[in-house]
Amino acid sequence: MNILEELNQRKVIISDGALGTMLQAKGLQPGECPELWNITHRSELREIAQSYLLAGSDMISTNSFGGSRIKLSLFGLGDRCIEINQTAAAICREAAGNGKHVAGSIGPTGKILLMGDVTETELFDCFAEQAVALEKGGADVIIIETMSAADEASLAVRAARAVTGCTVIITMTFSTDPDGGYHTMMGVTPEEMVISMKEAGAHIIGSNCGNGIRDMIGIASLIRAMDDEIPVIIQANAGIPELTDGKTLYHESPEIMASRVPDLIKAGVNIIGGCCGTTPAHIKEIAKALGR
Numbered sequence: 154m155n156i157l158e159e160l161n162q163r164k165v166i167i168s169d170g171a172l173g174t175m176l177q178a179k180g181l182q183p184g185e186c187p188e189l190w191n192i193t194h195r196s197e198l199r200e201i202a203q204s205y206l207l208a209g210s211d212m213i214s215t216n217s218f219g220g221s222r223i224k225l226s227l228f229g230l231g232d233r234c235i236e237i238n239q240t241a242a243a244i245c246r247e248a249a250g251n252g253k254h255v256a257g258s259i260g261p262t263g264k265i266l267l268m269g270d271v272t273e274t275e276l277f278d279c280f281a282e283q284a285v286a287l288e289k290g291g292a293d294v295i296i297i298e299t300m301s302a303a304d305e306a307s308l309a310v311r312a313a314r315a316v317t318g319c320t321v322i323i324t325m326t327f328s329t330d331p332d333g334g335y336h337t338m339m340g341v342t343p344e345e346m347v348i349s350m351k352e353a354g355a356h357i358i359g360s361n362c363g364n365g366i367r368d369m370i371g372i373a374s375l376i377r378a379m380d381d382e383i384p385v386i387i388q389a390n391a392g393i394p395e396l397t398d399g400k401t402l403y404h405e406s407p408e409i410m411a412s413r414v415p416d417l418i419k420a421g422v423n424i425i426g427g428c429c430g431t432t433p434a435h436i437k438e439i440a441k442a443l444g445r
């Protein structure tokens with residue numbers, strides 16, 4: 154079933170938690186290309202996918218956040234873009250079977266249009282190439298995540314809509330202003346995001362990363378106030394990261410996160426998952442809070 158049809162039938166869909174921090178736990182070294190693990194560590198990735206499915210995820214994301222040709226080129230892997238993304242999606246589809254959703258993850262390229270780093274056509278083509286490979290590998294959803302520039306995000310959404318039949322999700326990352334408002338690193342507010350991403354053709358809009366679950370409730374409410382129909386997704390970090398002895402630690406326990414699930418639903422959220430620092434244990438508690 155298409156995820157949009159499923160959202161019409163059930164109240165809340167559960168996504169998965171972090172991938173990056175899980176890969177580090179399995180031995181990914183600083184400076185290593187995480188996406189190359191799709192080729193070199195297939196069974197580890199399959200294990201992570203299975204652990205999220207077992208915890209209750211209805212949708213799992215591919216290990217392709219930095220899988221655009223532009224990002225892979227930093228590791229000299231640009232020419233393996235299609236192989237890497239297709240494999241990333243195939244690993245998740247194998248684990249998920251046909252009953253669950255596979256979301257092909259696309260992250261920012263690191264290039265800034267405003268600075269003239271890249272042209273609109275180059276960005277569009279880059280996102281299109283990645284999205285096609287993810288769909289070919291078995292993704293039924295494309296999730297464009299951690300975006301902060303509206304122009305780049307908009308090109309990614311348009312590209313994914315133009316070249317795939319996938320449902321397209323866009324999430325941006327906000328930080329909290331002293332006055333309680335929210336903006337991305339490039340100055341976009343949640344309200345501006347809703348306007349520009351709907352215009353670009355996004356099916357589902359939300360926020361990931363940057364915040365623990367408490368600030369996400371405020372962000373979700375602002376998104377919902379702009380549109381009372383579009384499905385909203387929230388993937389919070391396990392709290393604000395703290396650097397201790399050179400290690401990044403996340404302190405929000407699965408129980409703390411799950412205790413906020415009723416507030417997220419009240420705010421109008423339809424898909425709940427986690428970002429950095431969240432684990433299958435977080436997803437399991439979220440599922441429990443939803444009565445699963």
Ligand SMILES: [Zn+2]
Pocket residue numbers: 361362363390428429
């Ligand atoms: Zn994150």
